[in-house]
Amino acid sequence: MGVGADPGARHATTGRTGASGVSAVSAAVSEHVPAGREEPATRLAVLWVPDWPVVAAVLEGLVQAHQPIAVHDARGVVAASARARASGVRRGQRRRAAQSLCPDLVLAPMDEGRDVSAFEAVVQAVEGDVPQVQVMRPGVVVLAAQGPRRYFGSEEAVADTLIGAAASAGVEAQVGVADGQLAALIAARESVLVPPGASAAFLAGRDVRDLVHVTTTRQARAEMTEFTGVLRRLGITTLGALAQMRSGQVAARFGALGSQARRLAAGLDGQPPSGRRGEPDLTSAAELDPPAQRMDTAAFAARRLAEDLHARMMRRGVLCGRLRVRARTEDGAELERTWRIEGVLATTELTDRVRWQLDGWLSGRSGRPPSAALTRLTLTAEEVSPANTVAEGLWGRVGRGERQAGRAALRVQGMLGADGVLAPVTEGGRSPRDRVRLVAWGDDVTPVRDPAQPWPGQIPQPLPATVPAEPVPVRVLDQAGDSVGVDDRGALSGMPARVEMAPVRQGHPARQAAHPSGKAMPRRLAVSRWAGPWPVHERWWAGQGARYYLQVAGEEGVALLLSGDGEQWWAEGIYD
Template sequence: MSRLLVVWCPDWPVVAASTVAGLPLDTPAAVFAANRVVAANARARADGVQRTMRRREAQSRCPDLVVFLDDVDRDARMFEPVAMAVEELAVGVEVIRPGVVAVPARGPVGYFGSEEAAAERLIDQVAARTGAECQIGIADGLFAATLAAHRNRLVPPGGSPEFLAPLTIRELESGRPDLVDLLRRLGIRTLGAFAALDPGDVSTRFGADAKLAHRLASGLQERPPSRRRPPVDLSVTHNPDPPIDRVDAAAFVARTLGERLHAGLAAHGLACTRLGIHASTANGETRDRVWRCADPLTASGIADRVRWQLDGWLRGGTGRPSAGITVLRLEPEETVDGRTLQLGLWQGGHDEQAERAARAMVHVQGLLGPEAVLTPVLTGGRGPADQVHLVPWGDERVPPAPPDRPWPGRLPAPSPAAIPVRPLPASVFDEAGVEIGVTGRFRLTGEPARVAYGGGRPRAVAGWAGPWPADERWWDPDSARRRARLQVLLAEQSEEDSQEALLLVRENKSWSVEGIYA
């Protein structure tokens, strides 16, 4: 197995965001997505800020916390100078994701004489060129080398299984949280314990993704060495006219080329795992970069990486081209069997659409605040409005009251189709035109005959049911509520009328419309 050298810049999303904002890197800061922490720097972690923590909790622990929104385009653009700095000393640079690059260890180790010397030289190079701090890891295989970089370790040849064995099973959590949760509940807490299982049993019991995770935990290559080199004609080339010199134009071209490349690979039963991006400018300048991905790239995944790369080249502080891009070529440097991308029977393409929707919601939250995007959660309660609890997008969807408990006074199904934002004032009359009320024993003072609401004329009642009493928090005078609900069906008296059913509530000696049935 080939040895890889991985350069890892800790807390890169925070470093990139702070650099763009012009803040010192020692300022406590965190990056949030869907209102939860996805990255925090050392100063913030020292105050108790942790990944997946809600924004409110993070700010309560660290009042001086600077909040940034997750922006992968920004992270990739700011990371390009780091990749270029590594490329000056080592060939074959592959960007794994913003913050992580990998190179074959053989070249720099042979040039500088030892793995220790190569690691020290690359750390100094990145710091001198970009001012960013980084850690180096060398091991057999990308997974082990990345974890070694997190620990600033140089794993000896053949020592990856021993290095991985004591590490927690949570190291496999990225992209497969359900599998890791299941393994933990089965008592498998370390990578070594997982690697000790029979591969056939793992594949039979847990599926194909678990088989790949088992290979990683065992210190093997991500995939067996059966990859195919794609035909040359599968690369796609675009000659933009006019040349690309703006990020918005780059984004449009990235999407088009990504779909073309993905469609061409799919027609041959292939999927790309290493993507080569090559660009030339009108002045003869060339730019080349390879992106490696653990999972086969989808069309949107290809487009994202092309957009990130072009953004880094066009807006980067160093190595920026002096003219627009006139030739853009994508090459699938490495492919796997396209069946690796097969989705579950009931998934279809909805996961990708859900991801796009989630990004849009997070973007709206970034513009208007976390409380601007709310999602409903069914909760316990008696009235229809009480049974819906709104939480900010990204917050934990936990109902404040159990919905499956008995709720005396709850209305029978079905629930109203519409609930007014503010209850509409209403009046209920008997045949003599006298307004009906509710007694202290929750009994109507008359039989409903007409109902008027929202400032409209009184309408005849075709049928009614109730009242349903709700005597809530009677033990606390300050928060006690006494209500009675009444369902009425309004009759059609003219062509202008439509048959309606209303849910009325009586509280504080007045009626209001709480819901409207379809």
Template sequence: MSARVMAVWCPDWPAVAAARAEGHGLHLPLAVIGARGVLACNAVARAVGVRRGLRRREAQFRCPELVVSVADPARDAVWFEPVVQALDAVVPGIEVLRPGLFVFSAAGALRFHGGVEQVVTRVVDAVAAAGTECQVGLADELPTAVLGARGSALLEPGGDADYLAGLPVDALVVEPALGDPEVLTELVGLLRRLGVRTLGDFAALPPRDVSTRFGEVGAVAHRIARAVPWRPPSVSAVPTGSAVEHRCDPPLERVDEAAFLGRRLAGELHSVLAAAGVACLRLSITARVEGGVEVNRVWRCSAPLTPEGTADRLRWQLEGWLTGTAIAGGVGGAVTALVLEPVEVVPAGRVQEGLWGEAGLAEARVHRALVRVQGLLGPESVRVPVEVGGRGPGDRVRSLPYGDAPADPVTEGPWPGSLPAPSPSVVWPGPGYRLEIRESRDPGSGVVARVPLAGGVLLRTAAGAPVGVGPRGLLTGRPESVEMTGHRCALLGWSRPWQVDEAWWEPGPGGEPRRPRARIQVVPERAAALLLCCLVGDEPGSWTVEGIYE
């Protein structure tokens, strides 16, 4: 029988961390929103009907006074570190599965403290001293202990299978540490349609049939349901030479510097692991802080860590250590040295490559090259486009430094008032740019160029009067020509204007209240089609170019 495992779960941790970081009181209903809706909410919000998985609009409909916070894994990790630190004097070998959940081997703790009741009491008291509450689960296998923590189940040896048999099959989805929630949701939905209601029903299916029908995800879930021996927590030493150490000279003091350094050290660590033909499943991060303090944390993952995953975990830890929220006593300081050490590794063959094996190697080479450029010229020297949501052509793609990602990208609509397809092929970088049309020798063609000029584009009627958009969203006249840089060009066609009224509750760039805008598409003679924009009810003629259709 494998070593006993104890799991400690802090309920609603993303909501707890958001409330602490933003200074919200415990009496306020709060929900953390991600790309798939509500990720977590506190007990006050649940009392009025808010649940995980609800869309933001539905959650606010059920609770109009709901405080909404955007999901932020870094914030969750930074505020969770003091909770883990509070247990260091109680139990050794703590491994973080995710912020809000950690595990440790129960054998040593049970012998030292004298029994299950004593260990649970010490754990609950230590977590309470850090200002939060927790539930404890004890089982033979790690997944069973994690699921048992949600029901405060302290199982006897050999009782895993009987306990799991009574749980609904939906229990596989409630804990992200057991796998990708989106993938598991699809699996659970399929199982329910096939009549499988409990984990006991699922465990009764032949393993070969499960693997054939549901693939690797189903096979892993089936092992959890059957309480098959799992990887136990361990604090064994790592092989000599596999650690990456960096001495910070000058000492590291800023979080943005820590994020940049984390990406570089993660690349070095994974280069060492790749040369040895292994991948990391458990990572130890150690930092030495000015004043002689040394802090350490072990992260445990269900899948081998990627360079990006390693860099994220290092950044989360450094943020807590630099600010002092993750150090006993609450006093932070500059970091003078860092050590990344793989605690548990598996053969690299366990990591799935692309359809063509060279693809993964090529991607790694590109990653190292870009990180090297950032090391020479700074993080802002390499920027990549990231697709985000928005109504205008300039809102749908954002440029970010390589290695960064938006906290909560929202790419799906609907976006009422958004630009219809197709999008412009050229998007102007700002309203200060205009078009200049130069005649060529061939009178039937023209050249469209971009030049930085002040002012706007004018739409004029046949009588020469400027055309704008009135308060009711209608054109103030029939446009017959467009004037740019003093050159007037006849129009072959135009679209009806459509209004965009968004973020009216926020101040504009100059501090003034935001006003509705209107867009219109026009087709000038001897030039590419244009996308123009103006403020509704503004002085006629003040149009700006947002893009061109080449």
């Protein structure tokens, strides 16, 4: 496949990687290995597939591997293929800027569920050679290096085995081995093996912004980005400078996050070893009756278990370092996957991890679907530790009625499917339809378009109380019965006298659109007052012309918001 790997690094992912990587790094850091370090760090091996979102899009058949590809979300480019990067496309660019640099650029939307499901095949291939691997995020697998090194004879052999396993799944990967999680992650990105004890020197000259590589949750990523920004403004720009600071000073100024970052920058584990007994694991399990063979059935049970596990962690004020997902089939087979967690998982993130994992198993995209329907699902929070910042708020606490409503929505969703219960999300936009987006109950409710940003030309308050699922075609007529349109200067061609609903097909949402007071949307409305039209110019680059908005009210107490292109009109909303 190789769509995400840099051309210059392709030879470094072969069996020669280990030897060449060790010699290169050893020469660079041998003079700076700290002597007599009392606290050893965990030796980790990391397998990294470059630009995994791009690779996943290719594996799913959305794009072709030979094309310049960029995966994007609402904010901009998330990942780009090597060919796209050669044209100047970079992560974080706006889509229009990326397309101006590379006119042949092929865009694919970001889909975390697709990334997780497609990565399951790679993880299963790695597990066939090396047991007890942990998925940090799609495209990254972490495992303790000591056991595999003893079995295969050397760390170079471990790297060769991991790269071969990924190749058998159809992707090119890079492997790094080092002391500490941050050093191992960066070593994988450079395809090198860092000698034992040399991680601190390996990291010393690197930018503090590289700390973001260890995060796996949205909250942790945002906090680490803000923290590294503060460090750079204070003049602490390298990991070596952060590691040289006194631990007491860092803890007093930046708290637990600063202490963790300093330890990672020094090539140590994120948390110091504790002499006390750890917190017991937390487990939520459920029998699936009837057995689940379809994704929507399994997703209902998974969401309920994930919310229960998250609520228990919140009540105890703890967080977990690993999430283990187990499933048992009717014929007794066991499916298991472990996710490594850095930071606090929100309820939606925990639910998504479990749902995406089940989708990877049940969809068959891994090449090894379950041998039978699932009969039991178990979620276990491991490496549980106290979290000083995890607690329910004093204000805004979820009440009993809200919890009961949530459980009722989940039960209905289990009967109707994931899209059977929808929740509104406030979005940025101009029309009422653009300013609300419906998502499946329990999914991420983060707005795609920031509603706090200015939206020139948006419909002013108050907004219509009812917005039909689809715009309702109508005709605006004057006293003589002629159609009222809008000329090139934005003026009406006549005085609106009545609005008539255009003929619609049977089952069209217009037939069910009703006024909040209980009145059905009128098929004919005598206009007594009107305002507008207001022109809105948007998406001009796509050839879309101006749209015009018109408000009309009748003596019947019904007011409508109409939109049109100058000739045809549609009812966009009904005012209360």
